[in-house]
Amino acid sequence: MRPGWGVAFTDTGAGSLSVSLPAGSAALQHRAALRSTLGLAQDFQFMTQVHGREVLTVESQGEQPTADGLVSTTLPLAVMVADCLPVLMLAEGDDSILTAAVHAGRQGVAKGILPHAVERLRQRGAERVEVWIGPSICGACYEVPEEMRAELATTIPEAFSETSWGTPALNLRAAATAQLRGIGVTVHQVEACTLEEPTLYSHRASQQQGRPEGRFAGLIFPMQKVGAA
Numbered sequence: 001m002r003p004g005w006g007v008a009f010t011d012t013g014a015g016s017l018s019v020s021l022p023a024g025s026a027a028l029q030h031r032a033a034l035r036s037t038l039g040l041a042q043d044f045q046f047m048t049q050v051h052g053r054e055v056l057t058v059e060s061q062g063e064q065p066t067a068d069g070l071v072s073t074t075l076p077l078a079v080m081v082a083d084c085l086p087v088l089m090l091a092e093g094d095d096s097i098l099t100a101a102v103h104a105g106r107q108g109v110a111k112g113i114l115p116h117a118v119e120r121l122r123q124r125g126a127e128r129v130e131v132w133i134g135p136s137i138c139g140a141c142y143e144v145p146e147e148m149r150a151e152l153a154t155t156i157p158e159a160f161s162e163t164s165w166g167t168p169a170l171n172l173r174a175a176a177t178a179q180l181r182g183i184g185v186t187v188h189q190v191e192a193c194t195l196e197e198p199t200l201y202s203h204r205a206s207q208q209q210g211r212p213e214g215r216f217a218g219l220i221f222p223m224q225k226v227g228a229a
């Protein structure tokens with residue numbers, strides 16, 4: 001990790017960070033607590049994620065833009081997940097450090113949002129791009145219909161998987177890693193499974209096991225402290 005920059009993934013201890021779920025008002029308090037715990041001078045820039053391919057550059061704090069990827073040289077960035085992949089990127093651009101936070105679920109991986117985000121960084125002079133993939137539902141838990149597995153595995157064979165109970169599944173982490181390594185990116189993994197690990201939020205676990213619905217976050221941020229010049 002480059003000195004002066006932080007990469008982190010939250011868990012249920014930080015509370016749900018989504019303002020659009022029921023009990024979303026608490027999310028604003030959770031976001032403020034996160035910022036203050038990390039001692040940051042600015043709020044995290046979150047986005048309204050829609051399983052698309054849009055990657056936006058943001059340099060000043062504003063309303064939550066609708067996108068699945070954010071690129072910045074100045075703002076702390078956040079991506080919310082609860083089974084999808086939270087993906088954080090860091091690179092040295094032409095005249096500044098570039099960061100990105102990307103939301104990549106099945107649709108995002110299929111649409112190529114990760115190579116697309118890397119391309120955005122390279123357009124701004126980044127040669128070496130480093131990526132952290134955080135906790136997500138694993139290839140032994142992410143059950144999908146046979147046709148859905150076939151559709152993604154046709155283009156990305158690494159996506160092909162089977163659940164621990166023997167039904168068709170997708171391994172999005174392996175698919176994303178293959179996409180990124182294929183274009184020369186260094187990939188680091190935080191390999192917890194959201195469905196199996198109760199200290200993480202999982203959309204499927206909330207539906208199937210009655211665990212609380214919520215979103216945890218991947219965070220990438222400049223570590224300037226409150227009050228620092």
Ligand SMILES: [Zn+2]
Pocket residue numbers: 137138139140141142193194195196
């Ligand atoms: Zn799992």
